[in-house]
Amino acid sequence: MMKKLTFLLFLSGICCVIISFNTHPKQKSVLRTIIIDPGHGGFDPGTTGLFSQEKNVALAISLKLGKAIQEEFPDMKIVFTRTTDIMPGNMPTKSAGLHYRAELANKSRGDLFICIHANNDGHTPGTYALHRVIGHKTVGKGKRRKRIPIYETYYVKNTRIGTGSYIWKADRNQFKGTAINQREEAGEGDLADSSNAQADSEAFDRTSPEAKIRAQLYEKKFFANSALFATLVESEFVKAGRHSDGVLQRDEGIQVLQATGMPSVLIETGFLSNKEEEEYLNSEDGQNEIVRNIVDALKRYKETLEGHTGAEPSSFQPVTTPATAGMSRNANSAKQPVARLASPRK
Numbered sequence: 001m002m003k004k005l006t007f008l009l010f011l012s013g014i015c016c017v018i019i020s021f022n023t024h025p026k027q028k029s030v031l032r033t034i035i036i037d038p039g040h041g042g043f044d045p046g047t048t049g050l051f052s053q054e055k056n057v058a059l060a061i062s063l064k065l066g067k068a069i070q071e072e073f074p075d076m077k078i079v080f081t082r083t084t085d086i087m088p089g090n091m092p093t094k095s096a097g098l099h100y101r102a103e104l105a106n107k108s109r110g111d112l113f114i115c116i117h118a119n120n121d122g123h124t125p126g127t128y129a130l131h132r133v134i135g136h137k138t139v140g141k142g143k144r145r146k147r148i149p150i151y152e153t154y155y156v157k158n159t160r161i162g163t164g165s166y167i168w169k170a171d172r173n174q175f176k177g178t179a180i181n182q183r184e185e186a187g188e189g190d191l192a193d194s195s196n197a198q199a200d201s202e203a204f205d206r207t208s209p210e211a212k213i214r215a216q217l218y219e220k221k222f223f224a225n226s227a228l229f230a231t232l233v234e235s236e237f238v239k240a241g242r243h244s245d246g247v248l249q250r251d252e253g254i255q256v257l258q259a260t261g262m263p264s265v266l267i268e269t270g271f272l273s274n275k276e277e278e279e280y281l282n283s284e285d286g287q288n289e290i291v292r293n294i295v296d297a298l299k300r301y302k303e304t305l306e307g308h309t310g311a312e313p314s315s316f317q318p319v320t321t322p323a324t325a326g327m328s329r330n331a332n333s334a335k336q337p338v339a340r341l342a343s344p345r346k
C-alpha cells in the first residue's frame with residue numbers, strides 16, 4: 001500500500017513537472033505581484049516635519065517606486081493600497097485602514113509587501129528646547145527655606161537621521177499563520193513552490209496538523225525572505241551614503257506586516273524631524289535616489305530567490321527596538337556598514 005502511494009505521488013510529481021514545462025516554458029517568476037503601501041493617508045497625516053507631512057512624502061515616494069519597478073520589470077504587477085491622499089479604502093479609522101491594506105494585499109496575491117514611511121525622533125522637528133541646571137538659589141524664610149535649581153533653556157538641533165527597515169517579530173507569527181491560512185482558503189494554490197504542488201491541491205483544513213505545519217513552514221520562509229529583502233534595501237541605502245539603522249523589529253505599529261500572507265517590509269525612508277533629511281525626502285533627487293535604492297535591492301532580491309529560493313542571509317540577526325523613538329543619536333555615523341546587522345544594538 002505504502003509503495004503504491006509513494007509511486008502515485010512520484011507519478012503525480014512527474015506530471016506536475018511535465019505540465020509546468022509545457023505551460024511555462026520560462027521559469028515562473030517568484031515575484032509576480034508587488035504590493036506598495038504608502039503609509040498613513042487622509043485624516044491620518046503620520047508624522048510632521050517643519051513643512052511637510054509623512055502621508056504626502058510616503059505617497060510621492062511610493063508612486064515613483066511603482067513606476068520605477070514597472071519600468072525595470074514590465075512583467076510584474078503593481079498594486080497600490082492608495083494612490084491619492086485618502087485612508088486606504090476610504091476607511092473611517094486607522095485600524096480599519098490597516099485591515100483594508102492587509103486584505104487587499106492578500107486578495108491581490110502579493111508576493112512582496114512594501115510599506116513606505118518616514119520617521120521622527122519624538123522631538124519637535126528642526127530645533128527643540130531643553131533645560132539644564134546652571135546653579136542654585138535659596139528661597140523662602142525660616143523652616144521654609146530651601147535650595148532650588150536655576151534652569152537655563154537651550155536649543156538643540158534635531159540631528160537624528162537615517163533609514164531603517166522593519167520586519168515583523170518572530171513571536172507574532174500566530175498572526176502570519178492566520179493570514180497565510182486565509183489566503184489559502186481564498187482558493188490560492190500557488191503559495192508554495194512547485195515541490196509543494198501536491199499538498200496545495202489537497203482540500204485545505206486550517207485546523208489540521210498538516211495545515212499548521214505548512215503555515216509554519218511558510219512563516220519561516222516569509223520571515224527569512226522579509227529579512228533578506230530588508231537587508232538588501234538597507235545595504236543599498238548605505239551604498240548611497242545614507243546612515244542606516246539596519247533591519248529592525250518592533251512591537252507596535254506594524255500589525256499590517258503580520259496580517260499579510262507574504263514577505264513584508266516597512267521601510268522608514270528617513271527622519272522628517274531633521275531639517276536636512278526632510279528637505280532630502282521632499283526633493284525630486286532624494287525621492288529618486290530612495291526609489292533607485294529600493295529597486296536595486298528588489299533586483300538583488302529577485303536574483304537571489306530565483307538562484308536559490310528560500311536563501312537565508314546567514315549573518316542576519318534582527319535588532320529589537322521599542323515602539324517609541326528614542327533619543328537623538330549622533331548623526332556622524334553615516335556610511336556605517338550594514339555589518340552591524342549582526343550585532344544587536346543595546
Ligand SMILES: [Zn+2]
Pocket residue numbers: 039040046047054117118
Ligand atoms: Zn509612519
